[in-house]
Amino acid sequence: xxxxxxxxxxxxxxxxxxxxxxxxxxxxxxxxxxxxxxxxxxxxxxxxxxxxxxxxxxxxxxxxxxxxxxxxxxxxxxxxxxxxxxxxxxxxxxxxxxxxxxxxxxxxxxxxxxxxxxxxxxxxxxxxxxxxxxxxxxxxxxxxxxxxxxxxxxxxxxxxxxxxxxxxxxxxxxxxxxxxxxxxxxxxxxxxxxxxxxxxxxxxxxxxxxxxxxxxxxxxxxxxxxxxxxxxxxxxxxxxxxxxxxxxxxxxxxxxxxxxxxxxxxxxxxxxxxxxxxxxxxxxxxxxxxxxxxxxxxxxxxxxxxxxxxxxxxxxxxxxxxxxxxxxxxxxxxxxxxxxxxxxxxxxxxxxxxxxxxxxxxxxxxxxxxxxxxxxxxxxxxxxxxxxxxxxxxxxxxxxxxxxxxxxxxxxxxxxxxxxxxxxxxxxxxxxxxxxxxxxxxxxxxxxxxxxxxxxx
Numbered sequence: 001x002x003x004x005x006x007x008x009x010x011x012x013x014x015x016x017x018x019x020x021x022x023x024x025x026x027x028x029x030x031x032x033x034x035x036x037x038x039x040x041x042x043x044x045x046x047x048x049x050x051x052x053x054x055x056x057x058x059x060x061x062x063x064x065x066x067x068x069x070x071x072x073x074x075x076x077x078x079x080x081x082x083x084x085x086x087x088x089x090x091x092x093x094x095x096x097x098x099x100x101x102x103x104x105x106x107x108x109x110x111x112x113x114x115x116x117x118x119x120x121x122x123x124x125x126x127x128x129x130x131x132x133x134x135x136x137x138x139x140x141x142x143x144x145x146x147x148x149x150x151x152x153x154x155x156x157x158x159x160x161x162x163x164x165x166x167x168x169x170x171x172x173x174x175x176x177x178x179x180x181x182x183x184x185x186x187x188x189x190x191x192x193x194x195x196x197x198x199x200x201x202x203x204x205x206x207x208x209x210x211x212x213x214x215x216x217x218x219x220x221x222x223x224x225x226x227x228x229x230x231x232x233x234x235x236x237x238x239x240x241x242x243x244x245x246x247x248x249x250x251x252x253x254x255x256x257x258x259x260x261x262x263x264x265x266x267x268x269x270x271x272x273x274x275x276x277x278x279x280x281x282x283x284x285x286x287x288x289x290x291x292x293x294x295x296x297x298x299x300x301x302x303x304x305x306x307x308x309x310x311x312x313x314x315x316x317x318x319x320x321x322x323x324x325x326x327x328x329x330x331x332x333x334x335x336x337x338x339x340x341x342x343x344x345x346x347x348x349x350x351x352x353x354x355x356x357x358x359x360x361x362x363x364x365x366x367x368x369x370x371x372x373x374x375x376x377x378x379x380x381x382x383x384x385x386x387x388x389x390x391x392x393x394x395x396x397x398x399x400x401x402x403x404x405x406x407x408x409x410x411x412x413x414x415x416x417x418x419x420x421x422x423x424x425x426x427x428x429x430x431x432x433x434x435x436x437x438x439x440x441x442x443x444x445x446x447x448x449x450x451x452x453x454x455x456x457x
Contacts (some may be wrong), residue, residue, distance in 0.1 A: 040235030044068035080138030113158030120338035124171035126296035169223030265444035282399030313367035358396035
């Protein structure tokens with residue numbers, strides 16, 4: 001036999017061994033990954049209160065923890081942004097419900113870079129775990145005040161491959177919805193630059209011509225493998241966080257009972273009131289000291305001191321730029337897509353929007369009539385999806401409901417939101433929730449405006 005023939009036979013005999021070795025390596029890696037995922041989920045189930053009783057960095061608000069929360073019978077997830085952690089102490093839901101005083105506690109998911117598009121990706125990644133489960137989405141008016149929605153830097157800061165990959169390759173949602181989401185992802189190309197597989201798939205879905213769909217179908221096996229690897233990373237991050245917190249276990253839950261909501265609302269209002277001694281808009285002193293450095297805020301305060309108001313839109317020109325941005329904001333599209341994802345997955349959401357700072361806006365170009373356009377648009381978009389919703393517009397001119405022009409809830413604002421959470425968790429109807437909030441406002445009304453010391457305007 002010639003040398004070439006012998007080499008060919010030798011190479012052929014080695015190929016099966018190489019293939020078997022590769023298959024064995026993948027099988028071992030998959031098995032190890034499966035063990036990590038099972039162990040992490042066990043830890044998440046056992047130590048769920050580690051993330052429901054404190055403010056947790058967004059990278060540790062893992063899908064593993066979220067799935068554990070959805071599977072539990074005592075945790076209500078709430079998805080929002082900076083309002084979940086920045087303001088309103090000690091009445092943020094992770095604080096008030098930390099010991100489960102009415103039978104449940106809250107998992108806060110989100111960061112300053114969160115918005116509706118991030119949530120829709122997250123919900124799609126959670127998939128069937130959402131079926132029949134209650135959750136809350138907290139929307140913020142500033143998201144809708146820009147045509148581009150959340151800025152690109154904000155989206156990039158919150159981008160997680162652990163969520164993006166299952167959204168594109170594995171989520172149990174309709175093809176049209178996945179394609180619409182892919183087109184939105186292309187608006188943030190920087191997040192795809194280091195993800196070539198994801199980038200190719202997103203481009204194929206965004207332009208679903210026959211050849212592109214064939215190419216996407218060819219990418220799906222690799223995409224699902226990458227998703228599984230990322231799920232292992234998500235699980236490892238969960239296990240690492242639990243290990244970090246091993247010496248900081250929260251107090252055991254209290255025996256469920258009833259809260260005196262009127263008394264709590266009165267106390268929360270006092271907290272908000274005592275934090276403001278410098279301005280008539282209910283903003284904490286620290287916030288106002290920063291705002292007052294800017295000329296436009298000083299001019300606005302001068303209007304207040306002179307007794308002038310633009311509440312009826314008679315004093316200042318209409319906020320045409322703000323109205324145009326509000327009208328064309330892509331955030332409305334993201335919100336509609338998010339609602340469709342939740343409907344397809346069979347979730348049971350409550351949506352709310354924080355109010356605009358009307359007590360402050362009455363001295364700006366944003367009159368009461370202009371602000372009403374926001375509330376009506378939000379009602380129209382969410383109402384058409386036939387999900388329960390609140391917009392807290394009754395507190396638009398409630399000085400102590402917010403802490404700043406960015407619509408972050410104060411202690412008083414969060415207490416009202418907490419009341420809605422409690423009623424929603426216990427299965428009350430939207431009409432009952434709204435009626436209870438009206439009663440609570442009557443029992444704990446906003447205090448009269450205190451006299452403001454004169455000074456330089």
